[in-house]
Amino acid sequence: xxxxxxxxxxxxxxxxxxxxxxxxxxxxxxxxxxxxxxxxxxxxxxxxxxxxxxxxxxxxxxxxxxxxxxxxxxxxxxxxxxxxxxxxxxxxxxxxxxxxxxxxxxxxxxxxxxxxxxxxxxxxxxxxxxxxxxxxxxxxxxxxxxxxxxxxxxxxxxxxxxxxxxxxxxxxxxxxxxxxxxxxxxxxxxxxxxxxx
Numbered sequence: 001x002x003x004x005x006x007x008x009x010x011x012x013x014x015x016x017x018x019x020x021x022x023x024x025x026x027x028x029x030x031x032x033x034x035x036x037x038x039x040x041x042x043x044x045x046x047x048x049x050x051x052x053x054x055x056x057x058x059x060x061x062x063x064x065x066x067x068x069x070x071x072x073x074x075x076x077x078x079x080x081x082x083x084x085x086x087x088x089x090x091x092x093x094x095x096x097x098x099x100x101x102x103x104x105x106x107x108x109x110x111x112x113x114x115x116x117x118x119x120x121x122x123x124x125x126x127x128x129x130x131x132x133x134x135x136x137x138x139x140x141x142x143x144x145x146x147x148x149x150x151x152x153x154x155x156x157x158x159x160x161x162x163x164x165x166x167x168x169x170x171x172x173x174x175x176x177x178x179x180x181x182x183x184x185x186x187x188x189x190x191x192x193x194x195x196x197x
Contacts, residue, residue, distance in 0.1 A: 006117065008094045010142035011124045015045065016137070018131050019083050027075075031134040032193045035072065037106040038134050043073030045127050046083050050121035053090040055106040056099035056113075064105045094120065118152045125149035126187045129180065132192055141180060150179055153186035 019042060036044065045067065054063045076082075087134040093099055100113045111119070125141050126149060132139035141149075157170050168188025173181050181191035 006094075006121060006144055006148055007091070008121060008124065008145070010018055011089040011121065011128070011145035012049075012091045013126055014139075016084040016087050018128055018137055019045070020080070020140045021137055022131070022135050026135050027136055031130045031188050032160075033130060035131055036130075038131070039075050040073050041127060041134065042079060042083065043075045044068065045123075045131070046075065046079060046086065047073050048120075048123050048127075049083070049086045049090050049108050052116065052123070055085060055104040055116045055120075056090070056093035056096070057097075058102065058104050058182050060105050064128060065108045067108050072121070078134055090120070098187050113143065118148055121145050122149040122152045122187075125183065126189070129184055130189075134195060136195060139180075146183060150183040150186065151185055157186050 022038060022042065027037065029038045029043075030165055031038055031041045033041065051063050051068075053065075054060070059082050094117055096115075100117050101112050103110060104116050105111070106112050106119065127144050129143060131137075153167070158166060167186075169187040171188060171190050173185035173191060175182075177185075177191070184191040
Protein backbone atom coordinates (compact mmCIF):
# COMPACT_ATOMS: atom_id res chain seq x y z
CA UNK A 1 0.00 0.00 0.00
CA UNK A 2 2.72 2.47 0.89
CA UNK A 3 6.46 2.62 1.20
CA UNK A 4 6.29 5.88 3.13
CA UNK A 5 6.38 6.19 6.89
CA UNK A 6 4.19 9.16 7.73
CA UNK A 7 4.38 11.13 10.95
CA UNK A 8 0.81 11.02 12.25
CA UNK A 9 1.57 13.75 14.80
CA UNK A 10 0.50 16.75 12.71
CA UNK A 11 -2.89 15.16 11.97
CA UNK A 12 -3.46 13.86 15.50
CA UNK A 13 -2.87 17.41 16.76
CA UNK A 14 -5.50 18.70 14.32
CA UNK A 15 -7.97 16.11 15.62
CA UNK A 16 -7.18 17.03 19.23
CA UNK A 17 -7.76 20.74 18.55
CA UNK A 18 -11.09 20.06 16.87
CA UNK A 19 -12.24 17.81 19.70
CA UNK A 20 -11.19 20.32 22.36
CA UNK A 21 -13.37 22.99 20.74
CA UNK A 22 -16.55 20.87 20.79
CA UNK A 23 -19.05 22.32 23.23
CA UNK A 24 -21.07 20.07 25.50
CA UNK A 25 -24.20 21.48 23.87
CA UNK A 26 -23.01 20.10 20.50
CA UNK A 27 -22.63 16.49 21.59
CA UNK A 28 -26.09 15.49 20.37
CA UNK A 29 -25.80 17.31 17.03
CA UNK A 30 -25.86 15.26 13.81
CA UNK A 31 -22.77 14.41 11.76
CA UNK A 32 -22.35 13.39 8.10
CA UNK A 33 -22.60 9.78 9.32
CA UNK A 34 -26.39 9.32 9.60
CA UNK A 35 -26.36 7.07 12.65
CA UNK A 36 -23.79 9.08 14.60
CA UNK A 37 -24.22 12.20 16.68
CA UNK A 38 -21.13 14.21 17.59
CA UNK A 39 -20.74 12.24 20.81
CA UNK A 40 -20.73 8.97 18.84
CA UNK A 41 -18.16 10.35 16.39
CA UNK A 42 -15.94 11.33 19.30
CA UNK A 43 -16.41 7.86 20.78
CA UNK A 44 -15.48 6.32 17.43
CA UNK A 45 -12.37 8.50 17.20
CA UNK A 46 -11.35 7.43 20.68
CA UNK A 47 -11.92 3.75 19.94
CA UNK A 48 -10.11 3.74 16.61
CA UNK A 49 -7.19 5.67 18.09
CA UNK A 50 -6.74 3.04 20.79
CA UNK A 51 -7.18 0.21 18.26
CA UNK A 52 -4.59 1.55 15.81
CA UNK A 53 -2.21 2.46 18.61
CA UNK A 54 -2.29 -1.17 19.71
CA UNK A 55 -2.16 -2.41 16.11
CA UNK A 56 1.01 -0.39 15.60
CA UNK A 57 2.50 -1.94 18.72
CA UNK A 58 1.36 -5.40 17.53
CA UNK A 59 -0.36 -5.61 20.93
CA UNK A 60 -3.26 -7.69 19.68
CA UNK A 61 -6.32 -8.39 21.77
CA UNK A 62 -9.73 -6.94 22.57
CA UNK A 63 -8.89 -3.46 21.30
CA UNK A 64 -7.75 -4.73 17.90
CA UNK A 65 -10.24 -7.58 17.52
CA UNK A 66 -13.52 -5.72 18.01
CA UNK A 67 -15.39 -4.67 14.89
CA UNK A 68 -16.21 -0.95 14.85
CA UNK A 69 -19.74 -1.95 13.85
CA UNK A 70 -20.29 -4.12 16.94
CA UNK A 71 -21.90 -1.26 18.91
CA UNK A 72 -22.64 2.44 18.55
CA UNK A 73 -19.62 4.16 20.10
CA UNK A 74 -20.03 6.76 22.81
CA UNK A 75 -17.94 8.83 25.18
CA UNK A 76 -17.55 8.70 28.92
CA UNK A 77 -17.06 11.68 31.25
CA UNK A 78 -13.25 11.53 30.94
CA UNK A 79 -13.09 11.76 27.15
CA UNK A 80 -11.67 15.30 27.06
CA UNK A 81 -8.56 14.13 28.90
CA UNK A 82 -8.35 10.66 27.36
CA UNK A 83 -8.65 11.51 23.66
CA UNK A 84 -5.65 13.86 23.36
CA UNK A 85 -3.57 11.43 25.43
CA UNK A 86 -4.26 8.43 23.19
CA UNK A 87 -3.84 10.56 20.05
CA UNK A 88 -0.33 11.43 21.24
CA UNK A 89 0.35 7.75 21.93
CA UNK A 90 -0.91 6.78 18.48
CA UNK A 91 1.42 9.24 16.79
CA UNK A 92 4.38 8.08 18.85
CA UNK A 93 3.78 4.38 18.09
CA UNK A 94 3.61 4.98 14.33
CA UNK A 95 6.89 6.91 14.31
CA UNK A 96 8.60 3.53 14.75
CA UNK A 97 9.45 1.87 11.41
CA UNK A 98 8.44 -1.52 12.89
CA UNK A 99 4.83 -0.36 13.11
CA UNK A 100 4.70 -0.20 9.30
CA UNK A 101 6.11 -3.71 8.76
CA UNK A 102 4.87 -7.24 9.30
CA UNK A 103 1.26 -8.16 9.93
CA UNK A 104 -1.13 -6.74 12.48
CA UNK A 105 -4.84 -6.55 13.16
CA UNK A 106 -7.46 -3.83 13.54
CA UNK A 107 -11.23 -4.13 13.73
CA UNK A 108 -10.75 -7.89 13.75
CA UNK A 109 -9.13 -7.80 10.31
CA UNK A 110 -5.60 -9.08 9.62
CA UNK A 111 -3.64 -6.67 7.47
CA UNK A 112 -0.07 -5.60 6.72
CA UNK A 113 1.37 -2.92 8.96
CA UNK A 114 1.69 -0.46 6.06
CA UNK A 115 -2.00 -0.89 5.22
CA UNK A 116 -2.97 -0.47 8.87
CA UNK A 117 -0.98 2.76 8.96
CA UNK A 118 -2.73 4.05 5.85
CA UNK A 119 -6.14 3.12 7.29
CA UNK A 120 -5.31 4.93 10.54
CA UNK A 121 -4.33 8.05 8.61
CA UNK A 122 -7.50 7.89 6.52
CA UNK A 123 -9.66 7.49 9.62
CA UNK A 124 -8.02 10.52 11.23
CA UNK A 125 -8.43 12.68 8.14
CA UNK A 126 -12.01 11.77 7.24
CA UNK A 127 -13.46 11.61 10.76
CA UNK A 128 -11.82 14.94 11.60
CA UNK A 129 -13.72 16.36 8.64
CA UNK A 130 -16.92 14.77 9.99
CA UNK A 131 -16.31 16.40 13.36
CA UNK A 132 -15.37 19.77 11.91
CA UNK A 133 -18.39 20.16 9.65
CA UNK A 134 -20.74 18.82 12.33
CA UNK A 135 -19.54 21.45 14.82
CA UNK A 136 -19.01 24.35 12.42
CA UNK A 137 -15.23 24.47 12.72
CA UNK A 138 -12.70 25.26 9.99
CA UNK A 139 -10.63 22.25 9.00
CA UNK A 140 -7.21 22.12 7.42
CA UNK A 141 -5.82 18.57 7.58
CA UNK A 142 -2.11 17.87 7.56
CA UNK A 143 -1.24 17.94 3.83
CA UNK A 144 0.80 14.73 3.91
CA UNK A 145 -1.96 12.90 5.80
CA UNK A 146 -4.56 14.19 3.38
CA UNK A 147 -2.55 12.96 0.39
CA UNK A 148 -2.16 9.51 1.95
CA UNK A 149 -5.86 9.38 2.78
CA UNK A 150 -6.83 10.35 -0.77
CA UNK A 151 -4.46 7.81 -2.30
CA UNK A 152 -5.77 5.06 -0.01
CA UNK A 153 -9.40 5.89 -0.83
CA UNK A 154 -8.63 6.15 -4.55
CA UNK A 155 -7.05 2.69 -4.47
CA UNK A 156 -10.07 1.27 -2.62
CA UNK A 157 -12.42 2.80 -5.21
CA UNK A 158 -10.31 1.44 -8.07
CA UNK A 159 -10.37 -2.05 -6.54
CA UNK A 160 -14.15 -1.96 -6.64
CA UNK A 161 -14.80 -3.69 -3.31
CA UNK A 162 -14.99 -0.42 -1.36
CA UNK A 163 -12.79 -1.78 1.39
CA UNK A 164 -14.99 -4.75 2.09
CA UNK A 165 -18.04 -2.55 2.53
CA UNK A 166 -16.64 -0.07 5.05
CA UNK A 167 -17.16 2.86 2.66
CA UNK A 168 -20.36 4.13 1.13
CA UNK A 169 -20.75 4.58 -2.62
CA UNK A 170 -18.38 7.18 -4.08
CA UNK A 171 -19.92 10.64 -4.27
CA UNK A 172 -18.83 12.20 -7.58
CA UNK A 173 -16.65 15.27 -7.12
CA UNK A 174 -15.12 17.32 -9.97
CA UNK A 175 -11.49 16.54 -10.77
CA UNK A 176 -10.60 20.18 -10.18
CA UNK A 177 -12.14 20.22 -6.68
CA UNK A 178 -9.83 20.61 -3.67
CA UNK A 179 -8.06 17.42 -2.62
CA UNK A 180 -10.01 17.28 0.65
CA UNK A 181 -13.33 17.39 -1.21
CA UNK A 182 -12.15 14.61 -3.51
CA UNK A 183 -11.08 12.47 -0.54
CA UNK A 184 -14.39 13.09 1.21
CA UNK A 185 -16.27 12.09 -1.93
CA UNK A 186 -14.22 8.92 -2.26
CA UNK A 187 -15.11 8.05 1.33
CA UNK A 188 -18.79 8.08 0.40
CA UNK A 189 -19.63 11.50 1.85
CA UNK A 190 -20.98 14.64 0.26
CA UNK A 191 -18.32 17.33 0.67
CA UNK A 192 -21.12 19.91 0.60
CA UNK A 193 -22.74 18.50 3.76
CA UNK A 194 -23.83 21.22 6.18
CA UNK A 195 -25.27 21.17 9.65
CA UNK A 196 -29.03 21.04 9.40
CA UNK A 197 -28.99 19.53 5.91
